[in-house]
Amino acid sequence: MDVSSLLDPLNDAQRQAVAAPLAPTLVLAGAGSGKTRVLTHRVAWLVEVENVSPHGILAVTFTNKAAGEMRARIEAQLGLPSAPLWIGTFHGIAHRLLRTHWREAGLPQGFSILDSEDQQRLVKRIIRGAGLDETRWIPREVTWFINAQKDEGLRPKHLKDDGDPTRRQMIRLYEAYEEACRRNGVVDFAELLLRSHEIWRDVPGLVEHYRARFGHVLVDEFQDTNTIQYAWMRMLAGSTSIPFVVGDDDQSIYRWRGARVENLQQFRRDFHGVQVFKLEQNYRSTGNILAAANAIITNNSGRIGKKLWTSGERGEPIRLYRAYNERDEAEFVVNGIRDWVARGGNRRDTAILYRSNAQSRVFEEYLLAARVPYRVYGGLRFFERQEIKDALAYLRLISNRDDDASFERVVNLPTRGIGARTMEVLRAHARANSISLWQSCAPCAGELGARGAAALQAFIELIGRLDADTSDLPLHEQVDHVIQASGLAGHYKKDKADKGEARLENLEELVSAARGFEPEDGDMPPLMAFLSHAVLESGEGQAEEWEDCVQMMTLHSAKGLEFPVVFLCGLEDGLFPHQRSIADVHGLEEERRLCYVGTTRAMRHLYLTYAEQRRMHGVDNYGAPSRFIAEIPPDLLEEVRPKVQVSRPAYGAARGHAPARPAQSTRPQRYTDDAPGSLKLGQRVRHQKFGDGVVLSVEGQGSNARVQVNFERQGTKWLMMGYANLEAV
C-alpha cells in the first residue's frame, strides 16, 4: 500500500493525526468523526511508512466488539495481516500477561477468572462466614467497594480506616475476600489489571521486556480509562514506547464505574511533547442535530472544547413530542416507526433510546401489539446463562480443583445427597484451615455421617474421572462428555418441558461453541483458554437476529452506534437526568454527556419525547420536561403536537404536520371512549386559582365527574367538574 491510498480517504485533521510524527499523541475525536478509521490507518501508517514491525504494536480497547472491529478493519480495509499485532481489551491483554507470568504473579498455573456473579457470590459467602448481617453489609455494596479500591490500584494495606467503623469493616472484608481468592486460585476482572500492573512494577526486568517489544501503544476510548488502566498504560509506555490515544471528553459516561476523563489531561502532563489533534468534522448527522448536540454540551464546564460541524445539509428540525403518559409516548414512537416503514424505511434503521432499562417495557408492549419486530439490547448473555455456567463450573473444577465457586455450584447438581449440613462442615473446615473446599473433603470425612462422606467421595471421584476420561479428547468432545457424564444433561432433561428443552439446546450450543473455538494464544491448554474466553467474552445478549428489527437500548449501550432515525425517550427531570444524579454537579454533567451521546446517534431524524405523567414502580410521577430540552435552541425544535387546541379535544386536534398518526383505531381504547365534547385526556385547561394545567384523567360523567389536572405551578389536583370551572385553553 502506498502512502497516498492510505491518506487519500481522510480529511485534513484525520490525515495529520494518522501521519503525525512518532511522538506521544492525543486525538480528540468527536462523535461520528471517524475515530476508528484514524486508529486503523495509524496502524497501517506505522507499518507501511514508518516500517514498524506489526509485532511491536499493541492496540487496546474496552470491549471485545471494538477489538474485533479494529482487527477486521485492519485486515479488510488495509489488507494487513492482523495476527502479529496484539489487539485486545485491557482485561484480555492483562489476562494474557498473567497466563505467561503466573509464577511472577504468585498465581497457580491453572487460575480461573471470576465473573461478576461469581464474585458477588463469593463476597456473600465471606460476609456470612464473618458472621455479619447481610442486611447491614449488603453483598452488592461490599463488592462495589472492593472493585472501586482495585480500580484505584489500592490493596487493603493501602487503606486507612480513619476511625470510621464502617470503613474498617469494609477493609476487613476486602482482606478476607483477597484471602479467599488466593485460596481458590481465582482472580476477578479488576485483579487482572491490578496484578499485571504490579508485576510490571515489581518484577525486575519484566516491564522492560514489554517496553522493548511494544514501541507503539494505541488506546481507544481513552476517556473511559480508570486509574489502574491509565497507570497500566503509562507503565507499559514508560519513556520509550510511543502512546497514541484517542478519546472524547464529551462522551465520558462511565464516571460511575471509575472512569476518569481527567486522564485525557493527565496524559498531556505525563508525557513529553504530546501532540494534540482534534477531529471535529462529523460524517454522521445533519446540521440541525449537530447544532442541538453542540448547544447541549456547551453547558458543561471544564471541557477541552470541541465543536462538531458538517458539510452536509441542515436537515429536518428535531421533533419534540409531549406525551400525556408513557403509553402515549410509546404509541407515538410506534406510529412514527410504522410511518417510516410505510415510506420504505427499514426497521433496523430506527432506534428507541432510553435512560433506564425499565422503560423498554411499554415500548415492547406497543410494538408487540402493532406486530413490529424489535430487538432489545442487554440482558442475559450466552455464557451467563444458568445451565451454561453449570457446565462451565464442572469444566473449571477439572481445570482448577480449588475453585470454590464452581465447587459450590455443582457439588449437588444434579442432586447427589450433599446437602446444607455437609456443606457447612466443609466450609467451616476450609475457613479454619485456609484451604479450599475440595481440599477439605478428605479431612472432613470423619466429621460427616457415613452417607455424606460417601456422597462427597463419589463426587470427588466423578470429577477425577471426568478429568481423566477427557484429558486426551478434543475440546468439544471433552465439553460434551462432561455435560453428559456429570448428569447435568439428565438433570435438565427431567425439567418441565419448555425450559428444560431450551436449556438442553443451550448446552448443545456450548458444545458447538467449543467445536468452533480457536484460541488466540496457542500456548495455553485448550480447556483453560476456552474457560477464560467464556468469562472474558460472555457472548452476545441475544442470538444474532437477522430479521429487520427496531433497535431498543439504553443510552449507554448506544454509544458508538448510529441510526438514521432515533427516538430519544423519557426526557423528564428525575428520569433523565436521573434523580440520583441531579444533586451533584458531576453527576448532572455526566447525564448531559449522555444526552449528547444520545443526540449524536441520530443521522437524519431525531425525535425527543417526554411524558407529563409516568407510572414508575407502581406510582404515578409527574415530572417536568428534562432541562436538556430547554438547552436546545428553539429554532431547531418543532413541537409535534402544538401546545393548545382551543376547545377541541386534544386527541382529535389538527396536527397535519405530525409525521406519524395513522388510523385512530390503533390507539388504546381508553382515549377514545369519552363522550364528544367532554374533557379529553391531555387537554390543556385553565383554572382561576391554579393556573394552566393538563388533564390527566377523568372519572365519572357530567358535572359529577372528577378530573385530575397537572398544573404547571401547583402540581396535580383532583377537582370536581361541577365546581372547578375549568376553561379550555
Next chain:
DNA sequence: CGTGGGCGGATTTTT
C-alpha cells in the same frame, strides 16, 4: 429437595 408466597428494592455496563 423443590416450590410458592412474602418481602424489599428498583440507574447506567463491560470485562
Next chain:
DNA sequence: TCCGCCCACG
C-alpha cells in the same frame, strides 16, 4: 408494578 431472593412448607 415487578422481579429476585429467602425461608417455610409439603
